[in-house]
Amino acid sequence: MILNFGSINIDNVYQVDRFPLDGETISSKSYDKILGGKGINQSVAIHRAGGDVKHVGYIGDDTWILDQILKIGIKTDFISKCYGPTGHAIIFVDAAGENEIVIHAGANDQFSKSQCFKILESFGSKDSWVVLQNEINLSIEIAKKAKELGFRICYSAAPFDASHAKEMLPYVDLLVMNETELKELQNSIEKNVFDLDVDMILVTLGSRGAELHMKNNTYKQSSFIAEPVDTTGAGDTFLGSFMACYDNGYEIKKALEYAAASSSIQITRIGAAKAIPTFDEVEEFLSEQKK
Ligand code: RIB
Numbered sequence: 001m002i003l004n005f006g007s008i009n010i011d012n013v014y015q016v017d018r019f020p021l022d023g024e025t026i027s028s029k030s031y032d033k034i035l036g037g038k039g040i041n042q043s044v045a046i047h048r049a050g051g052d053v054k055h056v057g058y059i060g061d062d063t064w065i066l067d068q069i070l071k072i073g074i075k076t077d078f079i080s081k082c083y084g085p086t087g088h089a090i091i092f093v094d095a096a097g098e099n100e101i102v103i104h105a106g107a108n109d110q111f112s113k114s115q116c117f118k119i120l121e122s123f124g125s126k127d128s129w130v131v132l133q134n135e136i137n138l139s140i141e142i143a144k145k146a147k148e149l150g151f152r153i154c155y156s157a158a159p160f161d162a163s164h165a166k167e168m169l170p171y172v173d174l175l176v177m178n179e180t181e182l183k184e185l186q187n188s189i190e191k192n193v194f195d196l197d198v199d200m201i202l203v204t205l206g207s208r209g210a211e212l213h214m215k216n217n218t219y220k221q222s223s224f225i226a227e228p229v230d231t232t233g234a235g236d237t238f239l240g241s242f243m244a245c246y247d248n249g250y251e252i253k254k255a256l257e258y259a260a261a262s263s264s265i266q267i268t269r270i271g272a273a274k275a276i277p278t279f280d281e282v283e284e285f286l287s288e289q290k291k
Pocket of ligand 1: 010035037041101103232236272273
């Protein structure tokens with residue numbers, strides 16, 4: 001079981017030919033207002049890959065977001081409404097599918113310690129994971145408590161904050177970063193990241209795939225050829241898909257292959273959560289690749 005304490009955003013997505021220059025105003029080609037946020041994107045990826053995920057999150061007065069999450073098939077029992085705006089993001093996606101994102105935390109900053117601890121205590125920690133990112137308050141407190149209770153912790157260090165990442169390290173079993181985050185973490189600690197006492201370090205490498213560093217082995221996974229339309233949420237898709245497969249007992253190589261296929265499909269569609277493929281879509285894609 002995977003318990004994800006994660007952000008929920010309203011993504012305002014604007015497709016543009018190119019990003020605006022300083023002081024410039026440009027027109028967008030399209031506008032979408034959709035479900036996003038690193039946390040819930042990861043939960044959607046876990047769910048669509050067949051994983052057992054419970055999402056803990058906070059939103060403002062946006063019932064349509066709850067409806068979208070329910071429609072995907074994720075239960076909303078642990079998603080609470082609070083005062084103030086739902087977390088949201090302004091996302092520009094250019095012609096190459098690259099993005100620029102500004103987020104406002106809103107309700108993602110309103111996690112309540114007593115509520116989160118109660119939820120943690122209500123689940124058996126045996127063989128269970130807690131997933132955390134940097135888009136919510138209290139992630140360090142939740143990690144500490146979850147570790148005490150015996151959960152394994154998966155932490156993606158995004159959006160990157162060096163001091164926050166350093167504080168999280170003692171509790172983390174699976175650390176997830178992209179190359180930029182890896183370099184930033186490397187610069188802020190005094191030893192090689194791969195010498196840290198962390199069981200698994202997953203580095204996503206964009207169009208080059210990913211590497212999983214474990215104590216006695218490093219697994220390399222290439223990405224599949226894909227024409228990117230929107231790369232928003234590709235890392236979340238990789239992580240969620242990998243977690244679901246790993247938690248379901250897949251061999252590491254198979255879990256990485258599934259995650260690479262899932263994120264290669266996801267970037268060919270507009271949007272973050274809504275672009276994440278289902279298990280059947282990924283399996284069909286993989287069997288096509290093997291023909
Ligand atoms: O990782 C992609 C996500 O980052 C977007 O969905 C946006 O909400 C921001 O949190």
